[in-house]
Structures are given as C-alpha cells and as structure tokens.
C-alpha cells in the first residue's frame with residue numbers, strides 16, 4: 001500500500017531561525033521529503049530568515065548540508081538541486097528593523113503565506129508585530145510557533161495575548177510534533193472508525209492506562225535550557241498531555257479542528273489535581289561513561305527532575321476508577337514511547353490455570369510505529385487446553401508494504417497541514433493554558449517544598465519510588481525496552 005499524496009497549493013514559507021538546529025534537523029529535511037513526494041509545486045518558495053549575513057547561494061549550500069546530514073540524502077542527489085532552487089534567504093533581525101522590507105519584496109501575491117517561528121519564544125512577539133507592521137502578513141497568513149509555549153500559565157497567557165494582537169486563533173499553529181506522528185493519528189482512526197474498541201473504552205472495561213516516553217540521552221549540550229524546565233514542563237505539560245487527551249476524549253461530532261480540540265480541552269479540565277503521594281520525581285546519577293544530571297546541567301545544586309512518574313485521575317463518567325499512569329525520563333534503559341491500555345480480566349474464568357488474561361492494546365510511537373493487541377489463545381498442539389497470550393501485531397512499515405520510507409515524519413505532515421490550513425493536529429490557545437493550569441500547582445508545590453528528586457541510575461528504568469506508585473495499586477509498569 002503506497003501512501004497517497006494530495007498536493008497542496010502554492011506557497012511562500014518563511015522560516016525564521018532558518019539557520020538554527022531545528023530548521024536543519026527537521027524542518028528543511030522534512031520539506032525536501034515532501035518535495036520529493038511531489039506534494040508541493042515547484043513554484044513554491046522557502047525563505048530562510050535569521051541574523052547571519054549571507055546570500056541565497058550560501059544559504060542553499062547550508063540547506064544542502066543539512067538535508068544530506070539529517071535527511072540521509074546522498075551528497076550528489078539530483079533532486080536536491082531542484083529543491084535548492086526554491087530556497088532563498090533574507091538576513092533579518094527579529095528585534096530590529098533590518099531586512100523586513102527585503103522580506104516583503106520577496107513575498108508573492110496570490111499564494112499562501114506561512115511564517116514558521118523557529119526561534120526562541122522571546123522573539124515571537126517581535127516577529128508577529130513586525131510581520132503585521134510591515135504589511136507582510138495578511139488575514140490569510142499562517143504562523144507556526146514552536147514549543148515551549150510559555151513556562152507556566154501566566155507566561156502562556158501573555159504569549160497568547162501577544163500573538164492575538166496581530167493574528168486570530170485560526171491563523172496560529174502551535175506545534176506539538178507528537179500529534180504529527182502516524183500512530184497518534186491512527187489512534188483516532190482506531191477509536192472512531194471502528195466499533196470494536198469504543199464500547200470497551202471506559203473504566204468499566206479498562207483497568208488502567210500507561211503512557212511512557214523514555215529517552216536514553218541525557219541533557220548534555222542543552223543542560224542550561226533543560227535545567228530551567230525539567231521533565232514536567234518539557235514533556236508532560238505538552239506531549240504526554242496530548243497523548244492522554246487523545247486516549248481519554250469523547251468522540252468529537254466530526255473530524256474537524258475545533259470539534260477535536262473542544263473534546264481534548266474537556267479532558268484537561270477534568271484532570272484531578274495530583275497530590276504529592278501520586279507523583280515521583282527523579283534525577284539521573286553518573287553511570288557507565290555518562291556524567292550525572294547535575295554535571296550535564298552544569299548546576300551542582302540542581303533540583304530539576306530529569307524523570308517524572310505520576311498517577312492521574314480523570315474526573316468524568318468514562319474514566320472514574322481507571323487511572324492513567326504517566327512517566328517520562330532521560331538516561332533510561334531504552335528509547336521508547338508507547339501507550340498501553342490494559343483491559344480488565346474477564347469477570348469469570350472457565351479455565352482453571354491461573355494465567356492472567358487481561359487484554360492489552362499497546363500503541364507504539366517509537367521505535368517502529370505501530371499497534372499490537374495482546375489476546376489469549378490456545379497454545380497450539382495436543383495436551384489439553386493451555387492458554388497463551390500472543391500479540392496481534394500491526395507494525396505500520398510492514399502493514400504498508402514497505403520499509404516505512406513512505407510514512408512521513410511528524411514535521412513533514414504538520415508543515416503540509418499548515419499549508420492546507422488544517423489545525424486539527426495543532427494545539428489551541430485555551431488547551432495550552434488549561435494544561436499549564438493543571439501543571440502549575442504541581443511545580444509550585446515542588447518549588448516551595450524544596451524537595452530533591454529521587455536519584456536513579458543512568459540506564460535504569462527510573463527511581464525505585466516510581467515502581468511503588470503502581471505496586472501499591474497492585475499493578476506494574478511495563479518494562480522499558482526498545
């Protein structure tokens with residue numbers, strides 16, 4: 001099965017921060033892949049904008065290097081030259097007046113205008129104001145903003161208000177790249193395009209849900225940024241929250257951006273506050289060749305968490321009694337992201353063998369995006385009725401009949417959605433604020449309590465205390481493995 005490419009209309013895409021890490025690593029290689037797939041016309045323009053003084057030709061060489069390095073493209077790739085012909089560059093200072101007229105003169109009329117703010121959030125206001133002030137953006141233009149969207153409710157509100165001075169909500173695309181992952185969208189397809197799961201999708205049949213985002217890397221190289229953020233701000237408030245919403249939300253009346261986001265918002269508002277007994281913070285210690293968190297963060301007294309695990313209750317009819325356990329951390333034993341829905345055991349067992357037979361639906365985000373449903377079957381062969389649990393596995397790369405090369409990366413899909421004008425997979429301002437309203441008290445309690453995170457060994461599954469979070473409920477975390 002080859003994925004179908006639906007071309008988008010002609011556009012001018014300006015990438016503020018076009019010389020930065022995110023543009024090199026994700027945005028530009030992603031655009032190249034969409035170009036190769038034939039998703040946009042070869043009249044489209046991509047304009048890098050940053051302070052570095054250089055001309056179009058120099059930036060094109062920079063883009064070539066980035067696409068080769070991060071896109072896995074061979075150096076002499078012929079199509080790459082055609083792609084580079086779409087690329088231009090404007091030296092611009094977001095907080096000064098240089099370069100804006102030049103940018104304006106390059107924008108074509110009659111095509112979609114999108115502006116990707118791939119710069120520090122402190123520059124979002126300056127860019128929004130100048131795009132409007134110089135008459136570069138109009139009522140049809142779209143802006144794309146990167147995380148972090150604020151560091152608490154107050155700053156998120158300020159940021160929303162700043163953008164709202166120049167753009168309406170329908171023009172603002174707040175990226176959470178987790179929402180662009182194939183599996184995450186498939187989650188909605190599985191839930192809302194099949195009748196099989198939805199009748200069981202509630203606390204009567206679901207025992208609990210686990211959401212895990214485990215990384216093997218530490219914070220070395222971005223320690224000073226991370227140390228001001230920590231796992232709850234960096235991962236829970238946005239990515240894990242979005243995953244939780246997609247699992248927990250009611251079916252929207254239509255697959256429409258606001259209908260979907262209304263339902264997600266209702267979930268966030270129904271989250272119960274998390275008390276200190278239901279949350280564990282951790283910080284990795286030195287191990288193997290790796291340094292401790294405090295060394296990586298260059299802050300020997302740091303109390304910032306590189307790991308967090310929590311039990312979350314959703315106060316509504318559907319989920320009362322079925323907790324969601326969330327955990328995420330750095331320097332863990334494997335790199336894996338998954339959602340596991342553990343169903344209850346059948347109410348009565350006719351097989352007298354003591355084998356636990358709870359079905360489990362596991363949705364893998366990485367590695368190998370896919371789903372698997374654990375079901376009980378009879379162990380083949382003679383010798384009586386012995387039961388065994390087997391996975392019904394659907395790895396997307398296999399299901400799609402290729403090596404996964406046709407499955408677009410999250411950034412590719414999301415940028416094309418911006419051009420299409422589809423906001424379904426982007427966070428709305430009120431969602432972001434509601435998520436901060438829920439996480440703020442947790443962070444405040446840590447800050448006022450001055451508690452230290454629990455130490456855990458690099459390469460482990462996290463602190464011991466996190467195991468107890470489930471043990472006391474007679475449950476166990478799934479093993480963290482690739």
Ligand code: NAP
Nearest residue numbers: 017018019020021022050051052093094118119120146147
């Ligand atoms: P970065 O590598 O530090 O790049 C920052 C970019 O902004 C550079 O192109 C820089 O170029 C430009 N810039 C800085 N000051 C400017 C100014 N006054 N006017 C115009 N351009 C200016 O940062 P990044 O890692 O790409 O991150 C960009 C944004 O994405 C941040 O909000 C970050 O939180 C977010 N993000 C990044 C990642 C990632 O993997 N890197 C992941 C998620 C979110 P000049 O120095 O030439 O001006």
